[in-house]
Amino acid sequence: MTKVMKKIVSILLLTFFCLSLCGCSNEESGFPTATDSFYVNDYAEIIDSDDEQEMLSKAVALNNATTAQVVVVTVESLNGYEPWEYALEIGREWGVGDEEKDNGIVILLSTDEREIYIAVGYGLEGALPDSKTGRIIDLYGLSYLKEDNFSDGLLNITNAVINEVYIEYGLTPAKGYTSIDSLTDSDLDGETVTEVSVSWVILIVLLILFFTIFRHRGGPFIGFGGPFMGGFHSGGFHSGGGRGSGGFGGFSGGGGSFGGGGAGRGF
Amino acid sequence: MKKKSIIIIAVIAVAVILIGSVIGSYNGLVESREGVEQSQSEISNQLQRRADLIPNFVATVKGYSDYEQETYTAVTQARAAVTGADTVTEQAEASAQLDSAIDIWVNAVTEAYPELKANEQYIALQTELSGTENRIAQARRDYNESAKEFNVEIKKFPRSIIAGIFGFDSYDYFEAADGTESVPEVSFD
Numbered sequence: 001m002t003k004v005m006k007k008i009v010s011i012l013l014l015t016f017f018c019l020s021l022c023g024c025s026n027e028e029s030g031f032p033t034a035t036d037s038f039y040v041n042d043y044a045e046i047i048d049s050d051d052e053q054e055m056l057s058k059a060v061a062l063n064n065a066t067t068a069q070v071v072v073v074t075v076e077s078l079n080g081y082e083p084w085e086y087a088l089e090i091g092r093e094w095g096v097g098d099e100e101k102d103n104g105i106v107i108l109l110s111t112d113e114r115e116i117y118i119a120v121g122y123g124l125e126g127a128l129p130d131s132k133t134g135r136i137i138d139l140y141g142l143s144y145l146k147e148d149n150f151s152d153g154l155l156n157i158t159n160a161v162i163n164e165v166y167i168e169y170g171l172t173p174a175k176g177y178t179s180i181d182s183l184t185d186s187d188l189d190g191e192t193v194t195e196v197s198v199s200w201v202i203l204i205v206l207l208i209l210f211f212t213i214f215r216h217r218g219g220p221f222i223g224f225g226g227p228f229m230g231g232f233h234s235g236g237f238h239s240g241g242g243r244g245s246g247g248f249g250g251f252s253g254g255g256g257s258f259g260g261g262g263a264g265r266g267f
Numbered sequence: 268m269k270k271k272s273i274i275i276i277a278v279i280a281v282a283v284i285l286i287g288s289v290i291g292s293y294n295g296l297v298e299s300r301e302g303v304e305q306s307q308s309e310i311s312n313q314l315q316r317r318a319d320l321i322p323n324f325v326a327t328v329k330g331y332s333d334y335e336q337e338t339y340t341a342v343t344q345a346r347a348a349v350t351g352a353d354t355v356t357e358q359a360e361a362s363a364q365l366d367s368a369i370d371i372w373v374n375a376v377t378e379a380y381p382e383l384k385a386n387e388q389y390i391a392l393q394t395e396l397s398g399t400e401n402r403i404a405q406a407r408r409d410y411n412e413s414a415k416e417f418n419v420e421i422k423k424f425p426r427s428i429i430a431g432i433f434g435f436d437s438y439d440y441f442e443a444a445d446g447t448e449s450v451p452e453v454s455f456d
Contacts (some may be wrong), residue, residue: 084401087291129395130394130395130398131390131391131392131394131395132391133394134390134394135390138390212323258405259309259400259409260313260398260401260402260403260404260405260406261399261401262398262401263398
């Protein structure tokens with residue numbers, strides 16, 4: 001009898017311990033968990049399997065070459081969240097990007113709200129400032145997305161984002177890819193645009209701003225650790241770091257963090 | 268004799284544990300206070316970033332006649348108020364004013380010059396501005412989160428004693444100011 005009791009107690013304790021460890025924030029917040037393939041999470045089921053494979057292999061290759069992580073997520077509904085909030089929370093909860101470098105990107109598309117948003121981790125805000133991220137959507141994706149061709153739109157956008165990250169890391173992008181910085185609207189769709197000159201002054205000012213932001217930003221906030229605390233860290237969506245390896249051969253996040261950088265468009 | 272030494276050892280042991288936990292608690296509080304202050308400075312950072320974007324915006328639309336000088340005055344005033352704000356609450360109020368002042372001004376400009384909407388530079392700056400808004404919102408949320416953790420921590424026993432001794436004060440929350448929905452007065456004379 002006592003043996004059974006002991007067993008029950010230990011099982012209960014173990015469950016409690018596990019629950020407190022894995023922080024049930026996923027259930028609480030209503031954000032989906034990452035799929036096993038991690039880089040492509042097609043919850044709205046709008047991506048062709050060929051395109052999915054292509055995105056996945058390119059994202060894996062990028063991760064191997066640079067440690068940066070580009071994650072694509074499609075959902076039907078944002079459940080009342082703003083696109084940027086949703087993408088940012090996914091980025092933080094999944095720990096997209098390297099913990100030290102914060103070089104994660106979340107490309108989020110919702111079919112109900114017809115919104116696309118690219119959340120950029122702290123470490124890539126310099127390479128992909130909001131305006132550039134917005135231009136990537138405008139130039140590579142919007143025309144497809146407007147025609148409900150989500151798969152091609154996402155593939156094009158993901159390709160462009162991945163190539164921009166390669167350029168940022170001083171690596172050669174895929175053949176035939178020119179950095180968006182040297183492109184004009186007319187190069188892509190032949191539309192005549194009256195004013196295309198990008199003011200260098202503005203670019204430089206923005207760059208300086210980004211660097212000052214980096215200087216002031218430290219690591220993610222860490223919980224308390226005094227003797228009376230028993231070691232239970234707060235479970236909120238703060239604890240960006242320290243995710244274990246996914247196991248079962250799946251990919252997982254590296255613990256990167258996000259601060260609201262990125263750009264989005266309705267379509 | 269033996270009894271005495273046991274008592275002495277016990278007293279020393281208790282003292283060591285007590286001192287140790289006081290140091291531990293103190294260090295823990297210092298660490299979490301740093302966290303709060305860091306997230307607080309992140310808000311100021313982002314507010315500054317937005318304030319700095321405004322001149323760029325002006326430069327972009329300057330070619331368009333008088334770029335709605337009247338509504339722009341409200342923006343510069345609100346901008347100055349943000350920079351001059353001392354407390355979290357003051358900052359919240361001032362930046363809420365700036366939010367709506369920018370909205371009004373940008374609307375006025377685009378209404379007067381609809382062709383701006385196709386201007387690449389304008390689109391880029393508009394994206395940067397809204398990105399900054401998001402960052403500010405997130406920085407506030409992060410600040411509130413860490414301030415809440417800290418505030419709860421210094422009220423819990425026995426840390427409350429240590430917090431009291433060393434003068435750890437609780438932080439104000441960054442609440443959406445009352446003026447968020449109200450529109451600042453803009454004079455058109």
